[in-house]
Amino acid sequence: MSQQIPGLPDMTYIDREKRTFLDQIYFWEITRGILITTKHFFRNMAKWLTFRKGGVVILYPEEMRPDYSQNNRGRHILVQRSDGSPRCVACKMCATNCPAECITIVAEESDDSNIQKRPKVFEIDVSRCIFCGFCVEACPVDAIRMAPTTEELAGYNRFRMIYDKKTLMTWKPTVNDDVVHGYNP
Amino acid sequence: MEEVKITVDGKELTVAKGTLLIDACEANGIYIPRFCYHKHLTKSGNCRMCLVKIEKTPKPQPSCMTPVADGMIVHTRTPEIDAMRKAMLEFVLINHPLDCPICDKAGECMLQDQYMEFSGDKSRFNETKVAKEKLYHFSDRILYDAERCITCSRCVRFTSEVSKTNKLGLVLRGDSSYVSLAPGDTFDDPYSDCVTDICPVGALTSKQFRFKERVWNLHKTPSICAGCSRGCNISIETKDNQVYRVRPIENEHVNKSWMCNFGRDYYVHPTAERLTSQRSKKNDLDYNTFIKEVTPIFKENGAKMAFIVSSHATNEELALAKQLADVIGVKDIFTKSDREWKEDSGEVKEDDILITADKTPNLAGVKKTFTKAKDISTLTVSPFTHAFVWGVNASVKDLTKLKLIVLSTERDVVSDKADYLIAGQTPAEKHGSFTNIDGLVQPFRRAIRGEQNTSDLQFFVDVLKTLGETPLGRTVDEVRAAL
Ligand code: SF4
Ligand code: SF4
Ligand code: SF4
Ligand code: SF4
Ligand code: FES
Numbered sequence: 001m002s003q004q005i006p007g008l009p010d011m012t013y014i015d016r017e018k019r020t021f022l023d024q025i026y027f028w029e030i031t032r033g034i035l036i037t038t039k040h041f042f043r044n045m046a047k048w049l050t051f052r053k054g055g056v057v058i059l060y061p062e063e064m065r066p067d068y069s070q071n072n073r074g075r076h077i078l079v080q081r082s083d084g085s086p087r088c089v090a091c092k093m094c095a096t097n098c099p100a101e102c103i104t105i106v107a108e109e110s111d112d113s114n115i116q117k118r119p120k121v122f123e124i125d126v127s128r129c130i131f132c133g134f135c136v137e138a139c140p141v142d143a144i145r146m147a148p149t150t151e152e153l154a155g156y157n158r159f160r161m162i163y164d165k166k167t168l169m170t171w172k173p174t175v176n177d178d179v180v181h182g183y184n185p
Numbered sequence: 186m187e188e189v190k191i192t193v194d195g196k197e198l199t200v201a202k203g204t205l206l207i208d209a210c211e212a213n214g215i216y217i218p219r220f221c222y223h224k225h226l227t228k229s230g231n232c233r234m235c236l237v238k239i240e241k242t243p244k245p246q247p248s249c250m251t252p253v254a255d256g257m258i259v260h261t262r263t264p265e266i267d268a269m270r271k272a273m274l275e276f277v278l279i280n281h282p283l284d285c286p287i288c289d290k291a292g293e294c295m296l297q298d299q300y301m302e303f304s305g306d307k308s309r310f311n312e313t314k315v316a317k318e319k320l321y322h323f324s325d326r327i328l329y330d331a332e333r334c335i336t337c338s339r340c341v342r343f344t345s346e347v348s349k350t351n352k353l354g355l356v357l358r359g360d361s362s363y364v365s366l367a368p369g370d371t372f373d374d375p376y377s378d379c380v381t382d383i384c385p386v387g388a389l390t391s392k393q394f395r396f397k398e399r400v401w402n403l404h405k406t407p408s409i410c411a412g413c414s415r416g417c418n419i420s421i422e423t424k425d426n427q428v429y430r431v432r433p434i435e436n437e438h439v440n441k442s443w444m445c446n447f448g449r450d451y452y453v454h455p456t457a458e459r460l461t462s463q464r465s466k467k468n469d470l471d472y473n474t475f476i477k478e479v480t481p482i483f484k485e486n487g488a489k490m491a492f493i494v495s496s497h498a499t500n501e502e503l504a505l506a507k508q509l510a511d512v513i514g515v516k517d518i519f520t521k522s523d524r525e526w527k528e529d530s531g532e533v534k535e536d537d538i539l540i541t542a543d544k545t546p547n548l549a550g551v552k553k554t555f556t557k558a559k560d561i562s563t564l565t566v567s568p569f570t571h572a573f574v575w576g577v578n579a580s581v582k583d584l585t586k587l588k589l590i591v592l593s594t595e596r597d598v599v600s601d602k603a604d605y606l607i608a609g610q611t612p613a614e615k616h617g618s619f620t621n622i623d624g625l626v627q628p629f630r631r632a633i634r635g636e637q638n639t640s641d642l643q644f645f646v647d648v649l650k651t652l653g654e655t656p657l658g659r660t661v662d663e664v665r666a667a668l
Contacts, residue, residue, distance in 0.1 A: 089286050089287050090287075090396070091285075091286030091287060091291075091399075092399045092402075093286065096399070096401065096402075107396040107397075108396065109395070109396060113319075113320055116287050116319075116320075117286075117287040117396050140285070140286050141286060
């Protein structure tokens, strides 16, 4: 028989010693599973027919959800100064803080002696990123943010998943055109 | 030595008379914050960060200026002292720029560390900070940022006491004060990079290391500088098998806290064209074939072989080389200096601070191992048919006419003509020990891996084994234990 684990409300497991005949022939258990699936199918169908939320799945990445929370941690944005250069000063705080170690930065001397330091290479390997937002929290100059959407985050190979400085700066989320907006605790 | 008893924070300490209070505390595990105090410079007592409460004195005293006295009762963490430390830090930080993200010192900055440890207060300063010169090019090696400077005068004392060039001075007063060169002067000093180490903040930074890497990402390997025979204790700081910078490690008996600029560049900008594999005259060989082909040559021609030893070799390798020379019956062993001072290199030949005239790390070790060795200048090729050349710079007339076995790190005239050539390791790539000019034996560890997959020590071990001998040891530690 299935058994309740004390202290954990909804979790059950099968105790092999105590399986009944009904459990062992599997027929009833399989039918029960199909019934649950069917129940969801009809419930979703009903929702969809009555134009309610949560009816069908989204065909990501072709379709995007229109209802991301504004605080969702989606794709990274490198914030720009008014002249289009990155605001980032290549301090590597984000790379140091990143638990997935997926940020690579190489610094160089900036042409502007008031800025001094800027990133020559800034790469995020989003296939390793866990979307924790620690990089955003670590940045001392608010140069990296995460847009609420996950647009164009899918790719056919893993090299496509390494975003360089240009990609991080040119991409503008369409859900919310204001690039300055995004996850920013 | 006369000793006195003092009490610090309730702990009874016995220290030598005349010790400074700050040293006495540090030796006993009580850290007192400081900026201007440096162990190997005179004390100036200007930063007031090291104030402590001494009973029976009316006011707190700077511990870096106070020698211990018998019966002294000292408190280092009273609320009054803590408040004073906070106030000192706030005072220093009033005009300090918020530069940590672009400051190369961040991560090893005494101001950051001591702020985190002793203050943590928020800034209350709403006025405009004093703006100063941020990119003052002291020389082509050193950059000075006057805004970050806390005018502790360590760098000034360094140039007047240690390097004795008296290049730097503090000018103006109060919040306008900054470090300056004489007008039109540049900071040419063979030890100038030391000021970037002793500057407690990021005011003086090295241009060579500028923006290269954040310091906390560097892996530090303690080593011995191979730039000259002084044997300065250094820390080779690497990341991904690349040397980013070299800094001195404190050693009271050798280099105090200093090292010369040349030693720093020696590891960071290797210039020579490196050898990476082994070959015979005609073709590339794999390592085992190479050993198999070379060993008989050693065996049969020992008596007619000029055995030329490298002064870059470690003591452990030398011991094995000596064993090999004894086994094959070598009669003539020659020492050579692998790197010699050149007039036009701009390098200092010799001074009475650290730099020695012998530009290799282990000539003393070579002479100690091979007591009967002659200098290479006495070598004439006529009595020999073969030569084993270890290392570079074997400048002997007609040497290439002999049959040559060469163990070397880089391409030169001799290795190009070699009959058998195997790539060697630079000091940064091996474990071992060097004997410095004063006879001090100092061990060191490997900091980076070379491109070649063989080691100098292993070469001698394998040749000895192929000869049917038992080598002194198979690893550095075994050889060291056998010595
Ligand atoms: S979101 Fe987290 S895992 Fe992804 S880059 Fe930022 S710090 Fe790294
Ligand atoms: S923390 Fe911010 S400024 Fe620093 S490297 Fe990352 S994005 Fe750039
Ligand atoms: S000197 Fe220290 S506190 Fe000042 S900017 Fe540099 S790291 Fe920050
Ligand atoms: S440059 Fe550095 S060492 Fe020199 S006075 Fe300023 S803070 Fe002190
Ligand atoms: S360390 Fe004592 S006054 Fe500066």
